[in-house]
Amino acid sequence: MNNLLEIRDLNVAYGGIQAVRGISFDVAEGEVVTLIGANGAGKSSTLRSIVGLVKSAGGNIMFDRKELRGLSTENIVRQGITLVPEGRRVFVNLTVYENLKMGAYMRKDRLDEDLDWVYDLFPRLKERSWQSAGTLSGGEQQMLAIGRALMSRPKLIMMDEPSLGLAPIVVQGVFDIIREINRQGVTILLVEQNANMALKAADHAYVMETGRITMSGTGAELAENEEIRAAYLGKAKKS
Amino acid sequence: MSKKTEVIINVALIGALFLVLFLLEQNLPSTHMLFTVLKKGAIYALVAVSMNLLNGFTGLFSLGQAGFMLVGAYTYGVLTIPVADRANVYMYFDGGLIQFALHPIIAIILAGALAALFAYLIGLPVLRLKSDYLAIATLGFAEIIRAIFQWDQLGPITNGSNLLRNYPSYKSVLFYFAASGVCIALIVMLINSTYGRAFKAIRDDEVAAEAMGINLAHHKRIAFVVSSFFAGVSGALLAMYQTSVQAAMFKSAMTYEILLIVVIGGIGSVTGSCISSFLFIILSEWLLRFLDTETYIGDFHVPLLRSGFRKVVFAVIIMIIVLFFRQGIMGTREFSVRSIYNKITGKSRKKEEGGAAS
Numbered sequence: 001m002n003n004l005l006e007i008r009d010l011n012v013a014y015g016g017i018q019a020v021r022g023i024s025f026d027v028a029e030g031e032v033v034t035l036i037g038a039n040g041a042g043k044s045s046t047l048r049s050i051v052g053l054v055k056s057a058g059g060n061i062m063f064d065r066k067e068l069r070g071l072s073t074e075n076i077v078r079q080g081i082t083l084v085p086e087g088r089r090v091f092v093n094l095t096v097y098e099n100l101k102m103g104a105y106m107r108k109d110r111l112d113e114d115l116d117w118v119y120d121l122f123p124r125l126k127e128r129s130w131q132s133a134g135t136l137s138g139g140e141q142q143m144l145a146i147g148r149a150l151m152s153r154p155k156l157i158m159m160d161e162p163s164l165g166l167a168p169i170v171v172q173g174v175f176d177i178i179r180e181i182n183r184q185g186v187t188i189l190l191v192e193q194n195a196n197m198a199l200k201a202a203d204h205a206y207v208m209e210t211g212r213i214t215m216s217g218t219g220a221e222l223a224e225n226e227e228i229r230a231a232y233l234g235k236a237k238k239s
Numbered sequence: 240m241s242k243k244t245e246v247i248i249n250v251a252l253i254g255a256l257f258l259v260l261f262l263l264e265q266n267l268p269s270t271h272m273l274f275t276v277l278k279k280g281a282i283y284a285l286v287a288v289s290m291n292l293l294n295g296f297t298g299l300f301s302l303g304q305a306g307f308m309l310v311g312a313y314t315y316g317v318l319t320i321p322v323a324d325r326a327n328v329y330m331y332f333d334g335g336l337i338q339f340a341l342h343p344i345i346a347i348i349l350a351g352a353l354a355a356l357f358a359y360l361i362g363l364p365v366l367r368l369k370s371d372y373l374a375i376a377t378l379g380f381a382e383i384i385r386a387i388f389q390w391d392q393l394g395p396i397t398n399g400s401n402l403l404r405n406y407p408s409y410k411s412v413l414f415y416f417a418a419s420g421v422c423i424a425l426i427v428m429l430i431n432s433t434y435g436r437a438f439k440a441i442r443d444d445e446v447a448a449e450a451m452g453i454n455l456a457h458h459k460r461i462a463f464v465v466s467s468f469f470a471g472v473s474g475a476l477l478a479m480y481q482t483s484v485q486a487a488m489f490k491s492a493m494t495y496e497i498l499l500i501v502v503i504g505g506i507g508s509v510t511g512s513c514i515s516s517f518l519f520i521i522l523s524e525w526l527l528r529f530l531d532t533e534t535y536i537g538d539f540h541v542p543l544l545r546s547g548f549r550k551v552v553f554a555v556i557i558m559i560i561v562l563f564f565r566q567g568i569m570g571t572r573e574f575s576v577r578s579i580y581n582k583i584t585g586k587s588r589k590k591e592e593g594g595a596a597s
Contacts (some may be wrong), residue, residue: 053449076454088445091440093507093571102440105433106452152452 001063004156004187005027005050005081008022011061012045019045021211022059027189027204032182034190034219036232037208043087043191046208047158051083052076057170064155071127078106080155083161090147096125099144102233103151111151118147121177139170146177150186152200157181158189163197175201195232206231248576260412268301269410276525277412280517281419282476287500288423288513289469294476294498295571297462298429298442300374300479302494303361306381309469311350311474313388316403316484317396318346324405329398336395338410343407347475351438354471355464357384366456388486397486404483418476424531425492429465429577438462460505480529499557503567527552 192198202219329335340487
């Protein structure tokens with residue numbers, strides 16, 4: 001399978017503090033890949049630097065065999081990458097419908113088909129299309145954030161902690177949607193603290209600790225790994 | 240209610256408004272206080288809406304409006320004083336440098352254009368700032384503009400700190416309503432366009448907006464330049480209305496007045512700004528004038544009423560609004576024929592538009 005995204009030796013620093021220290025990983029086309037790790041491991045910084053929201057200090061970001069480093073966010077989004085930011089960040093004073101249209105801001109063609117697609121995935125959004133996004137519940141806002149990202153018709157969708165602050169039953173729904181989107185051909189790079197759910201959904205997984213990737217494997221492999229089980233899944237080592 | 244009936248009703252209402260204004264002008268003496276208030280109200284409505292475009296719709300807290308109005312007012316005055324009068328107006332500067340006069344309408348457009356150019360240049364460094372810092376920087380630049388226009392060395396063009404006068408001006412209140420109305424309509428069209436939606440997205444969440452691929456710097460610049468263009472136009476209209484203009488009147492106090500109008504009307508509501516602008520002008524120029532004059536009822540000297548007391552009352556009003564009515568008159572809602580119709584018939588907006596979309 002082709003690698004859609006190849007990260008080589010990526011470094012990100014904020015005013016002298018190195019958040020990401022030379023990580024490398026691949027995201028193959030059509031896969032769900034997850035980065036798991038504790039707070040401050042550098043997961044979000046990785047995503048934000050891929051999409052150009054923060055400038056990376058060194059390394060390569062190849063997407064579809066094109067170098068993304070140095071491009072503006074605008075141009076990166078145009079290449080077919082989109083980010084579902086941490087904490088949902090929907091536009092609270094815009095309606096659901098307007099939020100979805102914002103997701104397709106870079107596109108000039110007709111949106112009807114994609115709107116139908118998103119409304120099919122999230123029937124609840126269709127019901128509430130004329131409500132302002134601020135009146136939605138947390139789970140609905142997360143659905144909207146994902147739907148909004150899908151409106152740019154991305155090849156790769158990156159999600160930053162989509163389960164954050166949601167009730168377990170809602171989290172289950174979010175992961176069902178992630179699988180469904182993936183089944184329909186969108187590649188997904190998922191950053192999660194909910195390692196349990198993320199590893200179940202992932203084809204490949206990487207573990208990040210203090211800016212470095214310390215472990216990698218298929219989702220199932222890592223879910224079985226003793227150290228991972230102890231550190232991230234809250235299950236005691238079998239002695 | 241169909242779109243077509245709505246348009247017809249709106250056109251009819253605007254027509255009726257102009258007819259009423261026309262009839263009033265025919266039947267009342269032209270010096271009547273009502274016209275003063277209506278003209279100034281129309282001008283302030285325009286500048287308030289232009290400020291709302293920045294503060295309310297794009298989330299840029301800018302306080303430079305008076306500066307850009309000054310640029311507009313001066314551009315208009317300087318470019319339209321008849322050549323024959325220049326020797327008289329520019330008496331300290333040998334008749335000044337500019338020896339031609341443009342048609343007022345062209346001068347108004349140039350007034351906006353020059354204000355927009357100033358905004359573009361100021362925006363390059365200033366728009367990198369956020370919230371309060373942006374407010375301080377724009378306020379500072381507005382004061383700098385005022386100082387520069389009063390500078391003696393520029394006297395041959397700006398007449399230094401002396402009055403600009405004798406330029407042509409339209410007397411009819413209809414002109415002010417038409418000019419201001421057209422400009423506000425243009426701003427509303429911008430707000431309802433894709434650009435407008437991007438402005439609102441930036442206001443709601445800069446990071447998310449950027450992640451959608453919206454170029455923040457570009458869009459903020461557009462909002463700033465467009466807002467300043469219309470501030471410049473309203474400055475030109477204000478110059479026209481006052482028949483003489485001087486840099487000293489465009490102090491930051493003027494920006495605060497406009498900010499007050501925007502806040503009272505509702506940050507993020509165009510119609511709110513218009514309504515509160517007329518309300519504010521009617522109160523401050525007309526109905527509350529008595530607060531500034533010492534008054535005797537019989538032998539009783541009414542306490543507190545003396546020059547400046549009006550401002551105290553306004554200060555109290557704004558405190559009450561900020562404490563208890565943060566949404567202003569309209570909040571972010573808009574006043575329209577459709578909203579009244581829906582209120583009367585009890586139809587919700589959601590049902591109607593949702594039905595139209597599906």
